[in-house]
Amino acid sequence: MSDSGPGGRATVMVVDDDADIRSLIVGQLQQENYRLLSAANLGELRRALQDEPIDLIVLDLNLPDGDGLSLCRELRAEGSHVQIIMVTARGSAVDRVLGLELGADDYLTKPFEPRELLVRIRNLLRRGRGESGPRPAARYAHVGPWRLDLQQRRLVAPDDRLVMLSSAEFRLLSRFIDEPNTVLAREILLPERRATAAFDRSIDLQVSRLRQKLAGIKGGDELILTVRGEGYVLACEVDYA
Structure with missing residues (x-):
């Protein structure tokens, strides 16, 4: 900023x-x-x-x-x-x-x-201002079978097929990759809406749409899991390159 x-x-x-x-x-x-x-x-x-x-x-x-x-x-x-x-x-x-x-x-x-x-x-x-913490300087984040292009804000399949992400989907996936294998509550996924996000079902719709895109290739359908009563978790390691 x-x-x-x-x-x-x-x-x-x-x-x-x-x-x-x-x-x-x-x-x-x-x-x-x-x-x-x-x-x-x-x-x-x-x-x-x-x-x-x-x-x-x-x-x-x-x-x-x-x-x-x-x-x-x-x-x-x-x-x-x-x-x-x-x-x-x-x-x-x-x-x-x-x-x-x-x-x-x-x-x-x-x-x-x-x-x-x-x-x-x-x-x-x-x-x-970037106060949420630094991310490694890299072009791609490897998320399960996908590569997330951090510059072009799109998913890249193993066969180099491209899947475009909306601004909301990219922000949501970026939040997940910042803390993989960690259960994130709705108010954590949308920190700017901390006062009301826990009661706002729009985050569930966003997660559902992101899941549908990740499920486009084998292994992508199990990346984001629901933890009942707590939130969601990105169930994989994230590597940068």
Whole structure:
């Protein structure tokens, strides 16, 4: 993550067409010493992204000039690594999974507690700084019969067949390979959503989709196991090359 503002302060952009909600969120974040920007629509956000580096966007999905989901997809396609928290009134697990697969880092449903948003922003920015610990400098992580291409974010089969991963699937598998053979609870797999992830079934849908891709070759169907009442475990050793 870049040190955008003076003194290395993180720059946070709040995007919502409701002026009252923008003011509320900005007011809550002022105590965190972030450099704060705000926008009422996607046009204003795009102009800001062109003018200066932004570390994190709190992005409402329903905006007068477009859908936040489309913008998120565009930013990831352009290679942007800005952290994105989607904020929306859409509350179904399918909507959450769609948002995460299109590249969002977290998803918050209205109405929400301002303190919960603060916690999620802190955790995302901390993760963006790489404070979760170093990973060996390598191109591939060997996970069972698969190779995970850490640069191109895709799976490579033994016959060199490629299987593309969504942003959400890559982040999830990366979390597993950081701690193989360790049972990880839902709130550990999604640390930025620690307050609610244990009760959010969207993580189960994400794990199921990742499992389906891993099961595409022999031996891949037994890599991620469910530990009833505790979470999930990547049941293999991980080597880097």
